[in-house]
Amino acid sequence: MKPNSVLIKNAGWIVTQNSKREILSNKSIYIEGNRIVEVGNPKSEADFILEADHKIVLPGLMNCHTHSPMTLLRGYSDDKSLEEWWFKDIYPVESKFKSKHIYYGSLLACIEMIKFGCTYFADFYYFLDQIAKAVNEAGIRCNLGQGILDVETFEFPSKKIAFLIAKRMVRKWRKKGRIKASIAPHMFQTTSPETYEECAEIVRKYNVLLQTHVCESKKEVEFALKNYEKRPVDLLEECGCLSDKTIAVHCNWVSGDDIKKFSKYDVKVVHCPVSNMKLGEGKIMPLKDMIRQNLTIGLGTDGCASNNSLDLFEEMKTCSLLHKSHLNDPTAMPAQKMLDLVTVDAAKVLHEEDLGSIEEGNKADLILIDTRKPHLQPIHRKHTVLSNLVYSAKGQDVSDVICDGKLLMEDGRITTLNEEEVYEKVRRILLELFR
Numbered sequence: 001m002k003p004n005s006v007l008i009k010n011a012g013w014i015v016t017q018n019s020k021r022e023i024l025s026n027k028s029i030y031i032e033g034n035r036i037v038e039v040g041n042p043k044s045e046a047d048f049i050l051e052a053d054h055k056i057v058l059p060g061l062m063n064c065h066t067h068s069p070m071t072l073l074r075g076y077s078d079d080k081s082l083e084e085w086w087f088k089d090i091y092p093v094e095s096k097f098k099s100k101h102i103y104y105g106s107l108l109a110c111i112e113m114i115k116f117g118c119t120y121f122a123d124f125y126y127f128l129d130q131i132a133k134a135v136n137e138a139g140i141r142c143n144l145g146q147g148i149l150d151v152e153t154f155e156f157p158s159k160k161i162a163f164l165i166a167k168r169m170v171r172k173w174r175k176k177g178r179i180k181a182s183i184a185p186h187m188f189q190t191t192s193p194e195t196y197e198e199c200a201e202i203v204r205k206y207n208v209l210l211q212t213h214v215c216e217s218k219k220e221v222e223f224a225l226k227n228y229e230k231r232p233v234d235l236l237e238e239c240g241c242l243s244d245k246t247i248a249v250h251c252n253w254v255s256g257d258d259i260k261k262f263s264k265y266d267v268k269v270v271h272c273p274v275s276n277m278k279l280g281e282g283k284i285m286p287l288k289d290m291i292r293q294n295l296t297i298g299l300g301t302d303g304c305a306s307n308n309s310l311d312l313f314e315e316m317k318t319c320s321l322l323h324k325s326h327l328n329d330p331t332a333m334p335a336q337k338m339l340d341l342v343t344v345d346a347a348k349v350l351h352e353e354d355l356g357s358i359e360e361g362n363k364a365d366l367i368l369i370d371t372r373k374p375h376l377q378p379i380h381r382k383h384t385v386l387s388n389l390v391y392s393a394k395g396q397d398v399s400d401v402i403c404d405g406k407l408l409m410e411d412g413r414i415t416t417l418n419e420e421e422v423y424e425k426v427r428r429i430l431l432e433l434f435r
């Protein structure tokens, strides 16, 4: 028996998400250290055995876009346009955030993500060290995007300081364990083309990803046309910000030419259907057209202030229904593609080659779902497993979570964090904030 080994024994179903999209029945998974060593009928004993005969095992889900500390503003402002919501309601409160708000907001997000089976998130915020501290304690993975704006923020008084912090962050978190860093210029309404150019330099110098909000609202496109006489995607190209390292988030208002440019530069795209629908962005990201042009796409929840949850199961179902309805085509977004968007495809968006599927040699990020629930019964054949995951399951159905080979949740109980303590701390710091 090797130390730090886990055997997921006799799983009802293993949704591998391998290149053949195999779903295995009554097989086991042997994990040693932080890697999947064997999928099938391993003979090895392990120092922890997880009986899984009524459970579905699938890769840990990956959230390609969120703002984790914004869990603190869940439900604080709803039913408004993006501009009114962010500039008038959200940002004035965010600007009072101190390190402790970022830390506890992120801890709350980590609890929610673990409970809902998310083992990896791409974040876009400030005070990254505080988020990293929370993620380290929680045991999940992330890529932390250092937010960059031209205007003064609650983290930095000027753009110059913002870049100093950003460079420190990308150097500090470069290729280290479960946490990585990237650069995240906000959007053209708050961030100038010159700033975008500086961000592109950081991407080239440090070989990191660039996350940015693009063509989220009609107003953003109009702003770019009025002030710079170019559409946002053309501006990104001019600033040297289009490459395979670019993650373009939202993209509701992209044109056919914009999609061609994404394809030319192998830009990765993130779709946030729930947040975009809630903010009434007026257009829907042309997901089907983008898939046809072979773009690499992942799903994101966006922050809790606009979603208002971090449940990727809800995101998958909403995404499928939205596009089926919009395109008048029930075949438009099948269940398999939805699961791809939060596993294998998401791993490609985030440049994580050994995540997103259950295969020997991959990192051991796995989640389990107990099927002994009325809404997950019956299972007619293997194919029903996929259907149940996308159209019937909820985040709350996740029973166990393994990340980097470590058990973070067992039978619904998080092993790494004290939930009650975090809820109480969040309650107290918010009372202080709004006093």
Ligand SMILES: [Zn+2]
Pocket: 065, 066, 067, 124, 213, 249, 302, 303
């Ligand atoms: Zn966002």
